Amino acid sequence: MARxxxxxxxxxxxxxxxxxxxxxxxxxxxxxxxxxxxxxxxVILGYIALGVVAWVHGDPRKVIYPTDSYGQFCGQRDxxxxxxxxxxxxxxxxxxxxxxxxxLQCPTTQLCVSxxxxxxxxxxxxxxxxxxxxxxxxxxxxxxxxxxxxxxxSVAQVLRDEDCPSMIIPSRxxxxxxxxxxxxxxxxxTVANQTTFKDGRGKxxxxxDLREAANGLFIAMMLSLLFLVLLRFxxxxxxxxxxxxxxxxxxxGIWHCYWEYDHLKGIPGSDLTVYDIGFQTDFKVxxxxxxxxxAFMIILCGVEVIIILMLIFLRNxxxxxxxxxxxxxxxxxxxxxxxxxxxITFLLIAICISYWAVTAVFLATSGxxxxxxxxxxxxxxxxxxxxxxxxxxxxxVTKLCPGAQCTFAFYGGEGLYHKYIFxxxxxxxxxxxxxxxxxxxxxQCTLAGAFASYYWAYRKPADIPLWPLFSSFGRAIRYHTGxxxxxxxILAIVQLIRVILEYLDHKLKGTQNSFTRFLxxxxxxxxxxxxxxxxxxxxxxxxxxxxxxxxxxxxxxxxFFLLMRNVVRVAVLDKVTDFLLFLGKILVAGGVGVLAFFxxxxxxxxxxxxxxxxxxxxxxxxxxIIGSYLVAHGFFxxxxxxxxxxxxxxxxxxxxxDGSTAKPYFMSASLHRxxxxxxxxxxxxxx
Numbered sequence: 001m002a003r004x005x006x007x008x009x010x011x012x013x014x015x016x017x018x019x020x021x022x023x024x025x026x027x028x029x030x031x032x033x034x035x036x037x038x039x040x041x042x043v044i045l046g047y048i049a050l051g052v053v054a055w056v057h058g059d060p061r062k063v064i065y066p067t068d069s070y071g072q073f074c075g076q077r078d079x080x081x082x083x084x085x086x087x088x089x090x091x092x093x094x095x096x097x098x099x100x101x102x103x104l105q106c107p108t109t110q111l112c113v114s115x116x117x118x119x120x121x122x123x124x125x126x127x128x129x130x131x132x133x134x135x136x137x138x139x140x141x142x143x144x145x146x147x148x149x150x151x152x153x154s155v156a157q158v159l160r161d162e163d164c165p166s167m168i169i170p171s172r173x174x175x176x177x178x179x180x181x182x183x184x185x186x187x188x189x190t191v192a193n194q195t196t197f198k199d200g201r202g203k204x205x206x207x208x209d210l211r212e213a214a215n216g217l218f219i220a221m222m223l224s225l226l227f228l229v230l231l232r233f234x235x236x237x238x239x240x241x242x243x244x245x246x247x248x249x250x251x252x253g254i255w256h257c258y259w260e261y262d263h264l265k266g267i268p269g270s271d272l273t274v275y276d277i278g279f280q281t282d283f284k285v286x287x288x289x290x291x292x293x294x295a296f297m298i299i300l301c302g303v304e305v306i307i308i309l310m311l312i313f314l315r316n317x318x319x320x321x322x323x324x325x326x327x328x329x330x331x332x333x334x335x336x337x338x339x340x341x342x343x344i345t346f347l348l349i350a351i352c353i354s355y356w357a358v359t360a361v362f363l364a365t366s367g368x369x370x371x372x373x374x375x376x377x378x379x380x381x382x383x384x385x386x387x388x389x390x391x392x393x394x395x396x397v398t399k400l401c402p403g404a405q406c407t408f409a410f411y412g413g414e415g416l417y418h419k420y421i422f423x424x425x426x427x428x429x430x431x432x433x434x435x436x437x438x439x440x441x442x443x444q445c446t447l448a449g450a451f452a453s454y455y456w457a458y459r460k461p462a463d464i465p466l467w468p469l470f471s472s473f474g475r476a477i478r479y480h481t482g483x484x485x486x487x488x489x490i491l492a493i494v495q496l497i498r499v500i501l502e503y504l505d506h507k508l509k510g511t512q513n514s515f516t517r518f519l520x521x522x523x524x525x526x527x528x529x530x531x532x533x534x535x536x537x538x539x540x541x542x543x544x545x546x547x548x549x550x551x552x553x554x555x556x557x558x559x560f561f562l563l564m565r566n567v568v569r570v571a572v573l574d575k576v577t578d579f580l581l582f583l584g585k586i587l588v589a590g591g592v593g594v595l596a597f598f599x600x601x602x603x604x605x606x607x608x609x610x611x612x613x614x615x616x617x618x619x620x621x622x623x624x625i626i627g628s629y630l631v632a633h634g635f636f637x638x639x640x641x642x643x644x645x646x647x648x649x650x651x652x653x654x655x656x657x658d659g660s661t662a663k664p665y666f667m668s669a670s671l672h673r674x675x676x677x678x679x680x681x682x683x684x685x686x687x
Contacts, residue, residue, distance in 0.1 A: 025548075051358070271290060366421065
């Protein structure tokens with residue numbers, strides 16, 4: 001009877017056998033997934049043809065003249081917008097929504113205005129002061145929907161109905177659209193070409209403090225670079241310092257929360273709850289409540305306990321993980337060019353984004369203008385019906401529906417080409433996703449091949465091939481374009497489905513019932529999980545492709561089986577390395593965030609005189625923290641790919657070799673010691 005371990009081995013394939021000729025990424029390989037490669041090339045040629053067709057039929061000048069949410073041109077003669085030539089977005093951040101990939105429209109209210117806002121103001125502050133500062137209310141109201149003048153309407157209802165924007169910020173027109181204006185003048189950061197501005201309460205504020213946010217990002221970049229340099233020499237010690245550093249930072253946060261909680265005892269109003277004071281834009285109001293600091297303290301205590309328990313129960317796995325991370329630092333140290341490869345990936349993705357954007361704009365403007373009746377839907381039965389602006393005033397619609405207008409709605413038409421514009425936009429979005437995922441796959445496969453060359457070199461760095469990164473890139477392009485395109489295709493399909501679900505959710509918003517909302521939410525959640533799983537499988541498949549040169553399906557299967565044969569290490573050790581890298585990112589972002597907090601709250605005596613008075617210091621503080629984390633994440637991406645590659649090689653090394661003189665391990669001496677293996681004699685040179 002077969003033993004349980006043997007049954008498990010057969011279930012997930014046979015372990016790798018010892019091969020005395022194996023020296024890492026094989027050089028004698030052949031092209032893989034040729035059919036997918038041909039399809040990929042044909043799709044690219046078709047994508048170019050689509051761009052040409054869009055170029056011939058499109059007119060980007062139509063996009064230059066913006067239209068508001070009512071379909072009216074800004075600055076159009078004989079309309080209410082005749083003197084309003086600029087488009088204002090209620091929330092320009094929503095332009096980053098996936099819906100834009102297909103719709104090419106920001107899912108936020110858009111309004112034609114005569115000029116962009118030149119000050120900071122929030123609706124809550126302006127509404128609260130409209131009685132004694134009517135000038136501020138009148139100024140803010142021009143950025144609300146036409147005809148809105150009801151300051152007594154609750155803030156929640158105004159923001160829900162999008163009668164007014166929640167906030168306006170200094171902006172300047174660009175392509176006849178209002179964009180936040182952050183520029184530099186004589187080395188000083190300015191907003192709306194000014195070094196000072198007035199907020200919603202009329203108080204003068206200085207904007208040079210925003211320069212400190214940029215300084216914080218620069219500090220984060222330098223800390224990340226310093227981290228990579230220190231890893232080269234003191235990876236083990238440095239990671240333990242990082243671990244206890246994070247514990248110390250959280251511990252300080254717990255102590256500070258308790259001190260604030262105890263300090264507020266007895267102060268009038270400090271015992272109020274968040275429910276009592278409601279929503280406030282001034283974050284300092286919440287910091288004056290004992291309940292806020294108690295909640296912060298409880299959350300930080302929970303995080304601290306979880307980290308400490310993980311360190312206690314996973315200490316042995318952490319030692320192996322640190323050894324792998326140390327090995328990764330050596331690999332990057334020997335192949336420093338890998339740190340610069342992400343620039344190539346960035347350029348490829350930038351080209352894809354540019355081509356998609358240009359093609360989408362030309363497609364969106366390749367139809368004939370369609371006009372519809374703009375009127376009250378409950379009072380006018382002709383509302384939303386198509387109309388002809390040249391003959392509209394001669395029809396009975398204006399008599400039956402007083403105030404009705406024939407306004408621009410969108411570009412389309414009844415022609416065969418125009419009916420398929422939406423399909424063309426969908427194809428444009430799909431190929432864009434495919435190309436972006438291919439660029440990422442190419443980078444992962446290239447880096448994996450370079451780092452695998454390092455691991456399978458027994459004498460390091462003597463046995464490392466010359467120009468390993470360039471050689472790996474050449475192999476990936478020459479032999480495995482089809483395999484990389486195959487993996488990118490699967491991921492692009494799932495991402496396109498997610499975009500379509502977001503599009504449907506946006507289109508059905510307000511009309512869907514509870515079951516529809518629940519179904520869409522479940523589908524979006526399932527496809528999000530599926531995308532994460534596919535990214536994990538693809539990443540490991542590209543590593544196997546870089547090493548053995550097999551097709552995508554075979555590589556994905558072998559990578560999956562290898563991981564399942566080492567499921568304990570995958571579940572613990574691999575995730576521990578991710579956890580340690582995450583702690584490194586948190587330490588960089590947290591360290592810069594603590595410095596920024598002390599700086600903006602004037603708690604550093606040396607710089608106290610240089611810090612401007614801020615009403616909302618948490619805005620630049622959050623900018624520094626989030627930006628620092630993103631900067632650290634960018635530098636750590638290469639390191640993460642290195643560790644993943646070395647981990648798979650490490651698992652195969654344990655299967656191929658047994659540590660004997662005939663079958664020595666390729667792993668480093670530190671991993672030998674951690675695994676309890678004695679140091680073996682140097683391998684004899686092969687004649």
